[in-house]
Amino acid sequence: MSLVVNMASESDVSVQGHGVHTAYVELATALERRDDVSVVRGRYGERVDCGVYHLHTLGTRVWRKLLDPRAPTVVSAHVVPDSLVGSLRGARWWRPAARLYMRWFYRRADTVLAVSGTVARALESELGVDPDRIEVLYNTIDMAAYRTTTQDRIAARRELGFRDDAFVVLGVGQVQPRKRVDLVDRLAREHPEMTFVWVGGIPFKHLGADYGAMRSLMDDAPDNLVFTDMLPHPEVRRYLQAADVFCLPAEQENHPMCILEAAGVGLPVVARDIPEYDDTFGDDVLRCRDETFGEALVHLREDETAYRTWAERSRRIADRFDSAAAAERLVGIYRELVAARVARSEAGPHRRDGGGRSARRQRRPATLNR
Template sequence: MIKLTMLSSAEKVKGQGVASAYRELVNLVSEHLSDKFDLSINTFRKSDITHYHTVDFHFYLSTFFKKKRGVRVGYVHFLPETLEGSLKLPKIARAVFYKYLISFYNRMDQIVVVNSSFIPKLEQHGVASEKIHYIPNFVSKKTFYPMKNEAKQEVRKKYHIDSDKFVVLGVGQVQHRKGVLDFIEVARALPEIEFVWAGGFSFGKITAGYAELKEIYDNPPENVKFIGIVDRTEMNACFNMADVFFMPSYNELFPMAILEAMSADVPVLVRDLDLYKDILTGYYDSATDNQGFIQKLRELKEDHSAYNKLVQMARSGAEYYSEERLTRIWDEFYHQLVKE
């Protein structure tokens, strides 16, 4: 049996996708590969493989004990450029952290990225290409799935949303990078549609643009609800109360929320970004600006044929990024590391 240790502090901060990706992988190994892997969480025992999910400093120090760690695998959920616009840090602190982040990745024997478009960016930061592997995120159908209409209506009642409203859901930390201001502008142009944002200020006042965003968060337009950070156990219900998942982010890696929406049969509308094209083409619709978003949402509300087509695309995406498929990929990847 292979001794696999996972190190992560992701779940200490609620409302971030890194924690969701970590929890899905832990559950996958525990439920489907327990006969092959002896899994330990946040221990420093002697292992065949140590999988680093977060970049904590004490985890960094542990990398110097190579014999005890075995093969050191780093999970890349963000790069320096993807953090721009997320946190408000002094220039010196930001430069030091970015240098530390790349140093952490270089300490790894193998690197896993969740989006293939970030392989060349890691190479530009000096990470050797031969040790970078692409394995996408996934979600379990046990956690995210379509609910019956009666259950959906109960969720709407909980959040004081009329049963006949067309509902657009946004998910993520309240940050400029997530396109929250665009979400609000689009909502103002579509007063007949209800807009809901699930997420909050996971990093408090060090969030970039906190004062401006907090003012909007506390005083949204009449057709916008900010429901705060929602526990992951309740997020399936949030997706199911929505007609469309709308993500106007400017920068992402591989958002768990998109997979969660697709798994719940909720159609997806995102900003037209190159990073989605390698991983999600055929499973979503997109626009380049707010006028485009407004036009797309109006069409989805009024054209049942267009709406149903996008639902089918979401279902296809959920099938491709299924837990079953990713179980085989992770099983093969871990075993190959031990063979080498």
């Protein structure tokens, strides 16, 4: 019998220009390809007749699903308190309140899916989530949709107006201090021989951190740095296909979808050396500090052997984080939750834990095959 899953991300009815929405769409689409799961998307502010709820956002529109005792709830933890600082205005001041809210929300779930080992540790140590309820399930994408041929690349560059000999360095994400777009601006000024493109804007407008400074940075960019503002996802893919290198200097990330997309295209990835990447990308991305990003880009531009080596490393990322494997494991998690609930129901009255949800099974192995 097909298992009905109500999967919801409030980005459906609000801002979509961020990685949480992409992660939600990719996972829902991967599940919809299977014949043993029926996915009901959205239906915000209401309960749904389903076997499992799977939530990707933490807003009030999904409260009725979170609190519905008729079906177990899975929550994907894309955001932890540290994700807010440098993203939204005044986050350092209201972070404690956000922490309390996240603690309440995540602890209500039967299973919390951490998108990286770093997130799993934050869930347990900072937010007090029972480790037996935490699973690490990395973000994934349909890598086949990003495979790029030479002809695809030529067509994309022609469509977007890049010269044949241009060395295009691409970044993707919201324009905010946490992403360190200021460093991209500096790199563009120091390397006029390269073309820099940042695909993204400020979707939350004046709610964004340092909105005025970020707006000025976009308006005063050098000639070899282009900000596209927010784009539909198919257009983002065209920029990836047209680029030579992907660069993400962000100071805090969990498991960014944009790196997965760049890897799917086959681009070498240059990223900041942060601990969040230790258990995800490891040495398959060229990890840098502020002072070494420029050196890394020059190295890739001038050394064809190095370029091919790092492109091959990206293909390893693509092999590791394809959505089909994640969907397979996720269905197993769903079915285990449903089976546990049926067993408890047949056993009669049972103990409830302090969060109001039923105590459940031992924690399973935490990672996809690597």
